[in-house]
Amino acid sequence: MVQTVYDICIKDVVKISNDKTLFDVIELMSKTNLRTIVVEDKKNKRYYIVTTTKLLEFKIANINKKTILKDLPINESKALDKNLNLLTVLNYIDFSEEYMVITEFGKLLGIISYTDIVNNIDPQLLMERQTISSLIHQYKAITTDKHSSTIQAIEIMRQNSCDAIIITNKKRHPIGIFTTKDFIDIIHLDKDLSKPIKKYMTSPVDTLPDDTTISKALDFIKEKHYKRIVVVDEEKRVSGIITQKELLRIVYNKWIELIKEEGSKMSKTNEKLIQTTTELKQKISLDYLTKLINRNKFEELLDKEIERFKIDNHYLFSILIIDIDNFKSINDSFGHLFGDHILQEVARTLTLSSRETDIVARWGGEEFVVILPNTNLEKAAITAEKIRISILNQHFEKINNLTCSFGVAHFHNSDSKIDFFKRADEALYRAKALGKNRVELEHL
Template identity: 45%
Template structure:
């Protein structure tokens, strides 16, 4: 029988009132050895979560630890009935959310997280012949050299949207790991963030070989209470990272197989699970705010296009990097909600003025990237100028006018993906520093 949410949720809730400070929340998390606390309002209408990721964000922004929690833009937690089955909750559109508040007849009885789901899955349900390398994420692990300043590692975690970085020596051999939990421990002690990251890393680094079976990896993550697995190759070099999110997707696929075997009785749930799988795949490739491709998906498609160029010869490709001019002043003056609306409207403009074959993505913050296939740099210049003029004429939310700066580069046969980006980014930097609201071509 499929367990219910009430069966698997965490019932020992660590909570704090919304009128408390960031400092109070961090002290409580450190004292209770948890990565998140439930924030409650006095009328109990809404619930919020304060996590280690929030603590990192406010540290980078130099926000005072005396700031009240009710002054922060914390996300509300979705409420889930305690009697809902674990299978049903995987069909909800916001499974990507990390936490749910569990209610039984209106009373809070627990919090459900992805970790709770992981810890209550029988490993024998999963594939016992497939190795962990077959589901390993295909993107570069974020690494930091041992003598780099701690604040640099924290900024990488924030900018790359990861909850850990691997610490390496000069020979790129792994020495340890720095996670959001490590950050939480040191921020509560007001540590010196200019010191080398090796002072605060956790070591030795516990890893698994890429040929380990998936069910063994699940046992490992349950025993160690890790949020991620670090996977190594045959030379003991880091091969990649697998998060709990990836394991949940694997479990979801396995459940679909079980349901198909049970026949017509559960055909409706089976259809919903199919839709859920497609949604998860789309979500992994999509920027949450603008609905454009995210940076990881852009990198994947760019690498594919480069392989096609190298294979078939004669193709051309250009890249445009776009940055909103003076965007910080918009957020400071009108607030982040208005800033978010501008980002969404700009994403619509970029999409409407692009071809179906072009790849439009949000690169990060107020930066966007366009990969123009079968396009020489002269044509990319025309596209960039058209975009620049359209944006300048457009009236955005709150009756605001904005401008953007553009950097343009063209792929060369000796290029790697990063070379193409670096030249476009350098051209963008020149545009920003020579008056803004202009298009600058790469300099070879």
């Protein structure tokens, strides 16, 4: 079974509000030793990702550390639904989308990278023979002399849009590496950037010979937990640098195309099966007489509304319980076939009187229920009254007028599903007791 993005994402996400400053992000990165921080726009439920590469750009541009995050040029991160499987995601993202957020109803659940997705789909086709020397010409290393100033090294990194620079001696042998992580540490501590880069570089630096196979290079990355590989030629001179993401992209590129092609074939092959399954689910969820959703499906959807209410502080909804007045006497006087006709007509009126977002169901017998999303108690009462009048104005051959009683309730912070329904049901009971054909509201 193919995993979902939620299965493999990083769930322990560090985030910061977009009303904080650039300095707050730098301090948080230094404290948590992370290279990626999620910036949250709570008002609009949007998320942005600040990486060390982005901080490097801000440093070179001399952006003030007191700048508010929402005023900085940070691109919004692509949001993925938690239930998307990895193969589906690969069909509409590419390696340029380095990090994405996982959400549900706008709530942040985790963060995932393109590499995470590719790395968790095992094609069992790792290249055992091809060496990294055949790839490295595309990924030339950016180098600088150990005596260069730190600010010069940072400027070189910015100009080349890279997140690491190799420090070499006169023979071009690598003696150290300076990464964006080192950059974060020194700007957090306000170190002197005029000092030689050798003062802040990480040394020694592990390297791989360029005749190493891709398979072994991947093993090396996993074993060392490195983000990148520094590659040297037979004379130990730097010949290139390649990141884990780039290496994996090359290895899996053809395989991904194959998966897309096979996925398309599978989709066509299974189209009838999927259609049959969908139709079966619909049949199971529908009331056979009125073609409205049934009680079981309604309760499932109500649970989702309650969950959404708990997640979103601004979300609200109400419920209507509708009971046909004197339905037993109609059945007894005119027979069950006429009673069934009445039920179907009331169901039709409820459907026509509802918005696309409303959820209309047959609760059982002559009772119906309607969920009204984004509707407060007052508006729900107005909706109920309109439906009551619509039913009252309908013409039936064997009876003068058909009437219904309505109970209306609004979901509150302290509610359970049982409490919510009980208030609506009690309101319906009052409508019946007060003469029927009326709308009654909940009593708190």
